[in-house]
Amino acid sequence: MPDRAPVIVGTGLSDYPQAPHLDGVQHHAQAMQRALVDGGVAKGEIDGYLDAGGGGVMIDDAVTMAEYLGIDHRFIDGTMTGGSSFEFHVQHAAAAIRQGLCDTVLITYGSDQLSRMGRGLGTGGLGRGVKRFPGPQQYEAPFGNSLVGSYAMAAQRHMYEFGTTSEQLAEIAVGVREFAGLNPKAMYRDPITVDDVLGSRLIADPLHKLDCCVISDGGGAIVMTTAERARDLRQPPVYVLGAAGAQTHWNISQMPDFTDTAASRCGPVAFGQAGVAPADIDTIQFYDSFTITVMLLLEGLGFCARGEGGAFVKEGHLRRGGDLPLNTDGGGLSSSHPGMRGIFLLIEAARQLRGQAGEAQVPDCELALACGSGGWLSCIGAVILGREHP
Amino acid sequence: MTPGNAGPDGAEQSGEQPAEPWARPLPRPDNVSRPFWEAASRGELLIQRCPSGHRQFYPRAVCTVCGDDPEWERVSGRGTIHTFTVIRQNHARPFRDELPYVVAMVELDEGVRMMGNLTDCPLDEVHIGMPVEVHMVQAEPDVGVPFWRPAAAGTGTKGATA
Numbered sequence A: 001m002p003d004r005a006p007v008i009v010g011t012g013l014s015d016y017p018q019a020p021h022l023d024g025v026q027h028h029a030q031a032m033q034r035a036l037v038d039g040g041v042a043k044g045e046i047d048g049y050l051d052a053g054g055g056g057v058m059i060d061d062a063v064t065m066a067e068y069l070g071i072d073h074r075f076i077d078g079t080m081t082g083g084s085s086f087e088f089h090v091q092h093a094a095a096a097i098r099q100g101l102c103d104t105v106l107i108t109y110g111s112d113q114l115s116r117m118g119r120g121l122g123t124g125g126l127g128r129g130v131k132r133f134p135g136p137q138q139y140e141a142p143f144g145n146s147l148v149g150s151y152a153m154a155a156q157r158h159m160y161e162f163g164t165t166s167e168q169l170a171e172i173a174v175g176v177r178e179f180a181g182l183n184p185k186a187m188y189r190d191p192i193t194v195d196d197v198l199g200s201r202l203i204a205d206p207l208h209k210l211d212c213c214v215i216s217d218g219g220g221a222i223v224m225t226t227a228e229r230a231r232d233l234r235q236p237p238v239y240v241l242g243a244a245g246a247q248t249h250w251n252i253s254q255m256p257d258f259t260d261t262a263a264s265r266c267g268p269v270a271f272g273q274a275g276v277a278p279a280d281i282d283t284i285q286f287y288d289s290f291t292i293t294v295m296l297l298l299e300g301l302g303f304c305a306r307g308e309g310g311a312f313v314k315e316g317h318l319r320r321g322g323d324l325p326l327n328t329d330g331g332g333l334s335s336s337h338p339g340m341r342g343i344f345l346l347i348e349a350a351r352q353l354r355g356q357a358g359e360a361q362v363p364d365c366e367l368a369l370a371c372g373s374g375g376w377l378s379c380i381g382a383v384i385l386g387r388e389h390p
Numbered sequence B: 001m002t003p004g005n006a007g008p009d010g011a012e013q014s015g016e017q018p019a020e021p022w023a024r025p026l027p028r029p030d031n032v033s034r035p036f037w038e039a040a041s042r043g044e045l046l047i048q049r050c051p052s053g054h055r056q057f058y059p060r061a062v063c064t065v066c067g068d069d070p071e072w073e074r075v076s077g078r079g080t081i082h083t084f085t086v087i088r089q090n091h092a093r094p095f096r097d098e099l100p101y102v103v104a105m106v107e108l109d110e111g112v113r114m115m116g117n118l119t120d121c122p123l124d125e126v127h128i129g130m131p132v133e134v135h136m137v138q139a140e141p142d143v144g145v146p147f148w149r150p151a152a153a154g155t156g157t158k159g160a161t162a
Helices: A024-039 A062-069 A085-099 A113-117 A135-139 A147-162 A166-180 A194-199 A263-274 A291-301 A309-314 A331-335 A342-353 B034-041
Strands: A006-013 A048-051 A075-077 A105-111 A202-204 A218-226 A238-247 A283-286 A367-374 A379-386 B045-049 B071-075 B078-087 B101-108 B113-118 B131-140 B143-150
Touching (some): A006 A342, A024 A105, A062 A075, A062 A105, A075 A085, A085 A105, A085 A218, A085 A238, A085 A367, A085 A379, A105 A342, A147 A202, A147 A309, A166 A194, A166 A291, A166 A309, A202 B078, A263 A291, A263 A367, A283 A291, A283 A342, A291 A367, B034 B071, B034 B143
Parallel strands (some): A048 A075, B113 B143
Antiparallel strands (some): A006 A218, A006 A238, A105 A218, A367 A379, B078 B131, B131 B143
């Protein structure tokens, strides 16, 4: 019986944080090339393809990109849950590999958001320039909410219910910036303090500029295959031990509970599959669209109790040298955020588990958790990766 | 930010007339949503309730709990601020000219929530739990848009606030 345990064997990042020489589709292509080289996998081996699209002005949905890249697939999946799409993709790809629907899977993402659209996206509101909104958006669009505003309403509610402070949220941005200082490509690398965050201008109360992720270009690709095939490949295998996702809403006005995300539903499933607990995790790569996103994911996944995220982050766990380092590549808060950052979480988790993270390496890193948040805290996907065969 | 009290045009409608033409994004009413917007243009706030009593907003073709056909229910137009933000940066017109302003989730006394803007209230007085009441602004014929103001402010107060 062949060993069909799903494994990440190749990863690639396209040029970031600013790459005016690439359009969105070219980010997909460059990231794929680098992931294939990284893994020592021939392009012709790929028989499964997953792509969420949504990377820019150019059409880059799964069928378009399968054609552009020349993927002869037996399994294709265009699941689009926003920035967490790639955690859902790993869940789906792992199942497809286990079932024998395909043997070698490619996941790609690419976006030229910064070069193409500039930095106004997060505060431009829904569909800039559109005059009439159909469907659920017709009940939000007249009111001038912004992407930042949606997360700000969650932060405001968290402060109200639990006494969380701006200082506590700022601690998250400060810690991630420290790791960005170790990444030569990160968009912002100079150290910042809590006071710097609090002193940056308010974008949408209570979120300051430095509570918000950057806007960048970038792309990523992941190659997955069976443990059997991985034995002959060049990189240390990174095993998918658990992968689960859940959704509570899509549009922010439908969020059932502004301080409880779907992480509290998919987290226990992923931990159950992996047979581990939050205390066993060595590093977390979380979707840090905003500082509040990280806090909600920490609580939802059970790294601390609900409402205790503020006290937890002040204890320093997430810092370099802490027992649960967060976003060791500098995250979306300081390194790169091309629009849907979920694939970078998986790639950085794999880099840590392979022991290839250089100065940012987490010592004895055996278990990593990548958790994406897509939409407006809407769709959460949690993936537990490890370096030992399950 | 909210359009102030205007003249007598459209006297048959009870929504406040914008001081300037409505420049914000508009809904694209469909056969499900049209009664909501039309009612708002008459000064009435509607939500949906299915025969089993499940209430919901936004309006849909089905009840999200039981899948039954929802019916319209007129509600009081009173609620409280469930959460809110003060938008201080928005590059999109016309909002860029109205900064800063409050976007809030209002929890109606009947239990459902809707997004809206809070007007007629100093920014430093906005708080979660604040009682609010609806007032309608006429966006175009047959489309009124619900706005919110502090319930204690009475019903006669109109005008711009930040």
